[in-house]
Amino acid sequence: MIRTILSLLGIFLLWFGTVPIILAQETSILITQEQLEWGEKIANKAFEATQKGDFNQAETYWTQLIERFPKNPAVWSNRGSTRVSQNQLDKAISDFNKAVELAPNESASYLNRGTVLERQGKYQEAIINYNRVLEITPNDAMAYNNRGNAQGALGNWEQALKDYQTAVNIDPDFTLAKANVALVLYQLRNTEEALNQMKNIIRKYPMFPDTRAALTAILWELGKQGEAESNWVATVGMDSRYQDLDWVTNVRRWPPRMITALDKFLDLK
Incomplete structure (x- = not known):
């Protein structure tokens, strides 16, 4: 039985700076029912391995799918995502390049590739990719947020603010963009x-540690030690990484003035 293979859905999650990526692609390759069932079985195994944090095994499954369905951009992009999780950034870029080559008018691979370019410190190249996403899907809130990240890294804070605010306007529940x-x-x-704005975020999302950590630093700087301490206890109870200034600087990538405020608080602690 011949049928058109539908999209192989892949989900890859990154925390901040790099945020959730969902890829669904469609190809016109005709395959048999047996081949389709095999592909879906292997894809499900790849998803399960990813959910368990076994990214090396997930990569193996996506490689099997690439060997069987080399013209399907989704499998290339999903293997790229598993390689990102293993910090194989150059290999990931190669996979995203192939996905873009196969589906130049699909936005997800540009978004994925931009995220990796950010991690490599190639902010201008990342912006080019986010611009391409927005050409294809003008209301992509994630692309605006990510472009804001890259603009901030270049010190273009006014432009970053515009991008973040646009992301919030598109998706009012986009908590990270609000933060x-x-x-x-x-x-x-x-x-x-x-x-x-931070207090408003906490009222609506009391379990959001990023804003509680930032609020801690500002309150401390304003001399409101009691409120600061209360927010800090909540922060580290949810996510201890905010005690690591290097992580906040290089992974979460807070703006420098915010990092300085947190550093003062941590020094006094």
Whole structure:
């Protein structure tokens, strides 16, 4: 029985700076029912391995699918995602390049590739990829948020703020983009508005550690030690990584003024 292979769905999650990526692609390759069932079985195994954190095994499954379905851009992009998780960034870029070659008008691989280029410190190249995403899908909130990340890394804070705010306008429930708006407002020395927005985020999302950590630093700087301590206890109870200034600087990539405020708090602690 001949039928067209439908999209092989892959999900890859990165925490901050690099955020959730969902890829669904369609190809016109005709395959048999047996081949389709085999492909779906292997894809499901790849998803299961990813969920368990066994990215090496997931990569093996995606490689099997690439060997069987080399013209399907989804399998290339998903293998690229598993390689990102193993910090094989050049190999991941190669896979995303192939996915883009096979499906130049699909936005997900550009988004994936931009995220990796950011991790490599290639911010201008990342922006080019995010711009391409927005040409294809103009209302992609993640692309705006990620472009804001890259603009911030280049010190273009006004442009970063515009991108983050656009992401929030598109998706009002995009908590990370809201947090980024508040962080950049503080970077631009609009402390009162930054503080108000952070408090609003905490009211709606009390279990969001990023904003609680930032709020801690600002409150401490304003001399509100009691409130700062309370927020800090909640922060480290949810995510201890905020005690590591290197992680906040190089992985989460807070703006420099916000990092300085947190550093002062941690020094006094």
